[in-house]
Amino acid sequence: MAEVKLFGVWASPFSRRIEMALKLKGVKYEFIEEDLKKKSPLLLKYNPVHKQIPVLVHNGKPIAESLVILEYIDETWEGPAILPKDPYERAQARFWAKFLDEKCIPAMWKACWSTGDEREKAREEVIEILGILDNEIKGKKFFGGDNIGLVDIAGNLIGYWFGIITELAGLEIVTEDKLPNFRKWINEYNNCSFVKENLPPKDKLIVFLKARFEAFNTSK
Amino acid sequence: MAEVKLFGVWASAFSKRIEMALKLKGVEYEFIEEDLKNKSPLLLKYNPVHKKIPVLVHNGKPIAESLVILEYIDETWEGPAILPKDPHERAQAHFWAKFLDEKCLPAILKACKSTGEEREKAKEEVIELLGFLDNEIKGKKFFGGDNIGLVDIAGNFIGYWLGIITKLVGIEIVTEERFPNFCRWINEYNNCSFVKENLPPKDKLIAFLKPRFEVLNTSK
Numbered sequence: 001m002a003e004v005k006l007f008g009v010w011a012s013p014f015s016r017r018i019e020m021a022l023k024l025k026g027v028k029y030e031f032i033e034e035d036l037k038k039k040s041p042l043l044l045k046y047n048p049v050h051k052q053i054p055v056l057v058h059n060g061k062p063i064a065e066s067l068v069i070l071e072y073i074d075e076t077w078e079g080p081a082i083l084p085k086d087p088y089e090r091a092q093a094r095f096w097a098k099f100l101d102e103k104c105i106p107a108m109w110k111a112c113w114s115t116g117d118e119r120e121k122a123r124e125e126v127i128e129i130l131g132i133l134d135n136e137i138k139g140k141k142f143f144g145g146d147n148i149g150l151v152d153i154a155g156n157l158i159g160y161w162f163g164i165i166t167e168l169a170g171l172e173i174v175t176e177d178k179l180p181n182f183r184k185w186i187n188e189y190n191n192c193s194f195v196k197e198n199l200p201p202k203d204k205l206i207v208f209l210k211a212r213f214e215a216f217n218t219s220k
Numbered sequence: 221m222a223e224v225k226l227f228g229v230w231a232s233a234f235s236k237r238i239e240m241a242l243k244l245k246g247v248e249y250e251f252i253e254e255d256l257k258n259k260s261p262l263l264l265k266y267n268p269v270h271k272k273i274p275v276l277v278h279n280g281k282p283i284a285e286s287l288v289i290l291e292y293i294d295e296t297w298e299g300p301a302i303l304p305k306d307p308h309e310r311a312q313a314h315f316w317a318k319f320l321d322e323k324c325l326p327a328i329l330k331a332c333k334s335t336g337e338e339r340e341k342a343k344e345e346v347i348e349l350l351g352f353l354d355n356e357i358k359g360k361k362f363f364g365g366d367n368i369g370l371v372d373i374a375g376n377f378i379g380y381w382l383g384i385i386t387k388l389v390g391i392e393i394v395t396e397e398r399f400p401n402f403c404r405w406i407n408e409y410n411n412c413s414f415v416k417e418n419l420p421p422k423d424k425l426i427a428f429l430k431p432r433f434e435v436l437n438t439s440k
Contacts, residue, residue, distance in 0.1 A: 049319065051354050061308050067316040075307040087295040091283045098285055099269065132269055
């Protein structure tokens, strides 16, 4: 019988991406909560290269890297498509998922964790980068079209975590005048019942993230 | 009639990856050599997000990001497979291609561009990363198995450019002692006639890279 395990962390968007995809396909899985300060021998065995979560283990075979796992899930199980069928549209989905992880997320972290002059500069940079996304989502309900797709699933960090983190950091970024389409997507995304089921509870997440911000602020 | 254009640079490994894939599939294409100091309006139109090469334009529709383009080529044209059929093997190919571009490449450039202690530290990081690759290629002719695949195509930088660059910069990283399996792959790769046809001529490449990398040679 097919055995699916997921090594993850409840508060991690990368981990939640995988849970979202597995639930979308109706796949039963065992979730193993990792303590990132004390990684389990199994995690280190299954992901010796990066030593990170999430790691999906299917019939004893591990797959690491969330975007790689998402494609694996789409190719392995029936159910609602994560990627479109058309090669050009698939290329676009991959392009934007990469853009999220390689450009948006680092820019966002930089803005949240920097201080003084650097913060303003970093903030402007994030707005500029998100402006590119804003243009892409114009006229579409989701990045995947009428239904959520790869980019929407990968977009959980910018769609949910980002708002919480920027509020804790005291940063205003996603405004109506600068990023109207992106703001609309965030609303659509957060109101989608399927998505909501696959996000960690807000109050619990705030407590978790607050502690980290405070630790960061006191360490300066 | 299908129209395929590739915006690239003769000396760029990323550009050559795409040419290798197109040639593998027997696709006829028009190559447009870009001057990166004076990017053409067409390039900026086709890749407004990153403003980089390579960009593949198929029937007027652009695709950017070399790994994304490689998958598009595999999905669009018949011919020798770039990615395997099995989902787990595909996931492994995705994983290692990402590893090359997201870990190995930045670490190599860091080692080249830093000096003194920082360079030593960066060099150790590269050695650790290539150790993973060495382990992965053990017992295999190519990363793709008996024939070159996604990771081998993406591996053109570490298989060819790396040797030239590290020599110019004056750092020793890839030795047979350290990486017996990886060295064997480098030989196999560089002796593969198909690969050889798709690499820029060595003397021309050295002349091109010399002004950029020889300045980083701290032993001189």
